[in-house]
Amino acid sequence: MEYFLQQLINGIALGSIYGLIAIGYTMVYGIIGMINFAHGEVFMIGSFVSLSVFLALGALGITFLPLVLIVMLIVAMACTSLWGWTVERVAYRPLRGSFRLAPLITAIGMSIFLQNFVQVTQGARIKPLPPQIEGGLTLMEGPGGITVQLSYMQIIIIATTIVLMAGFSYLINKTSLGRQQRACEQDRKMAALLGVNVDRTISLTFVLGASLAAVAGIMYLLYYGVIDFYIGFIAGVKAFTAAVLGGIGSLPGAMLGGLAIGLIETFWSGYFSVEYKDVAAFSILAIVLIFLPSGLLGRPEVEKV
Amino acid sequence: MTHQDAPTASNRPEGAALLSEQRRDAMGGEPPFVPEPTGDSRLVASIKDAVITAAIVAGITLFFLAVRSDIDAGGLVLTLRPGLWMTWVAIALVVRFFLSYFFYRSAAPISGWLKTVVMPTKRGVPIGKTVGIILLAMALTLPWLLSTFLPGQNRYLLDLAILILTYVMLGWGLNIVVGLAGLLDLGYVAFYAVGAYSFALLATNFGLGFWVCLPMAGLFAALWGIMLGFPVLRLRGDYLAIVTLAFGEIIRIVLLNWYDFTGGPNGILGIPKPTLFGIEFSRGEGGFADYFGLEYSTVHRFVFLYYIILALALLTNFVTLRLRKLPVGRAWEALREDEIACRSLGINTVNVKLTAFATGAMFGGFAGAFFATRQGFISPESFTFIESAIILAIVVLGGLGSQLGVVIASVVMIGGIELLRNLTVLQQVFGDNFDPTQYRMLIFGLAMVAIMVWKPRGLISSRTPTVIYKERKKIGADAVSQGEGH
Numbered sequence: 001m002e003y004f005l006q007q008l009i010n011g012i013a014l015g016s017i018y019g020l021i022a023i024g025y026t027m028v029y030g031i032i033g034m035i036n037f038a039h040g041e042v043f044m045i046g047s048f049v050s051l052s053v054f055l056a057l058g059a060l061g062i063t064f065l066p067l068v069l070i071v072m073l074i075v076a077m078a079c080t081s082l083w084g085w086t087v088e089r090v091a092y093r094p095l096r097g098s099f100r101l102a103p104l105i106t107a108i109g110m111s112i113f114l115q116n117f118v119q120v121t122q123g124a125r126i127k128p129l130p131p132q133i134e135g136g137l138t139l140m141e142g143p144g145g146i147t148v149q150l151s152y153m154q155i156i157i158i159a160t161t162i163v164l165m166a167g168f169s170y171l172i173n174k175t176s177l178g179r180q181q182r183a184c185e186q187d188r189k190m191a192a193l194l195g196v197n198v199d200r201t202i203s204l205t206f207v208l209g210a211s212l213a214a215v216a217g218i219m220y221l222l223y224y225g226v227i228d229f230y231i232g233f234i235a236g237v238k239a240f241t242a243a244v245l246g247g248i249g250s251l252p253g254a255m256l257g258g259l260a261i262g263l264i265e266t267f268w269s270g271y272f273s274v275e276y277k278d279v280a281a282f283s284i285l286a287i288v289l290i291f292l293p294s295g296l297l298g299r300p301e302v303e304k305v
Numbered sequence: 306m307t308h309q310d311a312p313t314a315s316n317r318p319e320g321a322a323l324l325s326e327q328r329r330d331a332m333g334g335e336p337p338f339v340p341e342p343t344g345d346s347r348l349v350a351s352i353k354d355a356v357i358t359a360a361i362v363a364g365i366t367l368f369f370l371a372v373r374s375d376i377d378a379g380g381l382v383l384t385l386r387p388g389l390w391m392t393w394v395a396i397a398l399v400v401r402f403f404l405s406y407f408f409y410r411s412a413a414p415i416s417g418w419l420k421t422v423v424m425p426t427k428r429g430v431p432i433g434k435t436v437g438i439i440l441l442a443m444a445l446t447l448p449w450l451l452s453t454f455l456p457g458q459n460r461y462l463l464d465l466a467i468l469i470l471t472y473v474m475l476g477w478g479l480n481i482v483v484g485l486a487g488l489l490d491l492g493y494v495a496f497y498a499v500g501a502y503s504f505a506l507l508a509t510n511f512g513l514g515f516w517v518c519l520p521m522a523g524l525f526a527a528l529w530g531i532m533l534g535f536p537v538l539r540l541r542g543d544y545l546a547i548v549t550l551a552f553g554e555i556i557r558i559v560l561l562n563w564y565d566f567t568g569g570p571n572g573i574l575g576i577p578k579p580t581l582f583g584i585e586f587s588r589g590e591g592g593f594a595d596y597f598g599l600e601y602s603t604v605h606r607f608v609f610l611y612y613i614i615l616a617l618a619l620l621t622n623f624v625t626l627r628l629r630k631l632p633v634g635r636a637w638e639a640l641r642e643d644e645i646a647c648r649s650l651g652i653n654t655v656n657v658k659l660t661a662f663a664t665g666a667m668f669g670g671f672a673g674a675f676f677a678t679r680q681g682f683i684s685p686e687s688f689t690f691i692e693s694a695i696i697l698a699i700v701v702l703g704g705l706g707s708q709l710g711v712v713i714a715s716v717v718m719i720g721g722i723e724l725l726r727n728l729t730v731l732q733q734v735f736g737d738n739f740d741p742t743q744y745r746m747l748i749f750g751l752a753m754v755a756i757m758v759w760k761p762r763g764l765i766s767s768r769t770p771t772v773i774y775k776e777r778k779k780i781g782a783d784a785v786s787q788g789e790g791h
Binding site: 034035048049051052053055056059079082083086090091094095098100101102103104105106108109110111112113114115116117118120121122123125127128129130233237240241244275276278279282283285286289290293 | 380381491551558562701750
């Protein structure tokens with residue numbers, strides 16, 4: 001029971017990170033109907049930027065943790081947003097209206113490029129960061145010394161995710177940017193005719209997705225304490241799985257899917273085998289796509305000629 | 306003013322509106338309207354462009370070029386490299402300024418200039434055929450050429466040629482799936498792995514030889530192709546891409562963790578070398594050199610391996626070219642252009658996709674078996690996603706569906722970068738630790754983006770269509786995007 005609860009908590013924390021990345025996939029898919037393969041790399045870039053910021057602040061002598069975290073958050077979000085914007089501008093915008101595989105191929109090209117760019121500039125070795133936020137709440141103490149712990153880091157992850165999700169839902173549902181975004185999602189041509197700046201809206205979608213990925217990147221860095229240039233690939237595929245599972249194009253779906261994938265992965269490694277946890281996540285992807293292509297909360301896709 | 310023969314909406318090509326407008330103006334005696342900016346505004350605008358670009362480059366590369374985190378005794382430390390960062394920002398500034406000033410904002414836009422340079426509009430000259438024959442002749446005589454002209458580096462270059470040909474073969478195999486049938490397969494390396502492992506396991510467990518195992522490896526890979534393909538081929542293109550990626554990873558993880566069967570990360574050792582009708586390429590009694598009365602040389606085995614992979618690659622090419630003329634090949638190409646139309650015409654799209662998938666997988670399996678026998682050792686390390694990405698990059702850069710393009714892309718990207726390694730000039734410029742292969746994937750990624758943005762059908766983009774209706778026409782890269790159902 002204690003073990004189960006502990007895995008549940010771990011799974012929710014991991015799922016929050018996946019959910020934040022998945023939102024980027026699902027929004028981009030909703031608006032331009034393509035899988036942004038480079039999104040996992042954007043997450044990885046967020047992680048690296050925040051690591052550099054952390055080390056730079058440490059070198060300057062600033063060690064007050066809340067301040068450090070806020071500066072990390074702001075700088076990483078800004079830098080990663082710029083990356084997201086640039087990737088869209090360079091690799092996807094010129095291809096709008098091109099044949100179907102073209103943006104997908106540039107996305108893969110971008111993903112390869114970003115991975116290797118970071119590898120070449122920052123080195124291929126893993127970067128360990130000692131845990132910065134230690135300790136936690138002991139929720140339950142079972143027989144045999146098994147305790148259920150909710151670490152402060154997990155609290156931060158879950159709280160940040162909830163706050164961001166609330167803010168993000170407000171942005172999408174209530175503000176004019178959100179309305180434009182939803183309009184473009186429904187019909188880009190019509191939105192353009194009605195005076196929505198489609199290119200700008202699409203760029204902003206990438207920027208929003210990238211900044212959420214940056215937050216996920218920071219939390220990944222602080223939670224696991226180990227990053228390398230390859231983390232974006234696996235996390236990206238899993239977040240995409242989450243987006244598909246939740247119903248691609250649906251924002252609550254992405255969060256739900258993220259939680260589901262996080263839980264499946266933790267329980268799988270907790271009860272079956274750690275080696276095959278990626279296989280579990282990837283198999284879910286295939287199974288969902290085959291049997292439930294519109295996901296949990298998605299709308300069925302209408303095929304147009 | 307009206308025109309009797311004005312083009313209608315249905316037959317009007319792109320740009321016709323502008324042309325007819327210009328014609329109308331000319332008939333009215335007006336000079337054609339050319340929006341030529343004045344020198345000053347062009348300069349100012351170009352400088353503005355350049356500054357904006359440089360600022361963006363500065364922003365995105367700040368945390369990657371200007372600082373670098375390294376592991377030190379006391380944990381991670383930052384190294385500052387402002388010089389490198391500023392160099393790149395300056396490069397961006399200058400390049401963008403020149404591009405803006407001379408191309409983007411000049412009266413003759415860059416696209417027109419590029420077209421005249423890159424795509425000579427000669428019609429009906431089958432240049433591909435000539436180049437193909439020359440390349441084939443070179444490939445067939447390569448061992449002789451090398452031993453005659455470069456005897457010192459004979460072995461190294463032959464080995465490189467074998468590597469390039471392996472990629473050519475993989476590229477041709479993937480070209481069936483991606484280029485012809487339009488199915489983006491990101492897990493092609495899975496079939497390569499299946500081929501390699503089935504050969505290795507059959508050979509080490511049952512003592513079977515290369516020539517017996519080769520067709521079996523191909524069959525196994527094709528079988529896997531069908532098994533994996535059957536459930537997922539109903540999916541849309543981009544979903545298919547990510548599911549194949551997931552399958553590629555699953556196969557790698559299984560190979561890595563199934564110790565009893567595959568040896569896990571240790572891989573499989575002692576895979577036998579191929580024999581020529583039972584004659585081994587070994588020193589001493591009964592070996593190849595002894596049998597034919599030649600002096601023993603390690604090069605013989607390389608020459609033999611070279612001819613095996615050349616034959617396999619040519620087989621792939623031959624089969625592809627023949628299949629393109631069969632109904633199934635035409636169905637592939639039709640499927641790539643418009644899936645809905647295909648279904649409306651009664652083509653069983655799942656079966657057609659499956660044949661493409663299985664055929665591609667089979668050639669991947671052959672290549673895998675060859676890889677295993679060449680290395681003598683395989684491990685899951687050799688079958689990562691990067692490998693799939695390299696093969697896909699080769700197909701994309703060569704031009705989706707172009708056989709010759711795959712060859713050129715492999716030679717340039719695999720051979721070219723490998724050769725750069727030996728240029729000592731580069732080491733003198735960039736320091737002793739400079740290794741161009743480190744930048745290979747970086748270049749691959751950038752080239753994929755550049756090619757897709759600039760010439761979406763690859764370097765060899767004008768293909769002669771397989772089926773000819775009334776007259777021969779070349780399909781330009783520009784026209785292709787219009788033909789795609791989107």
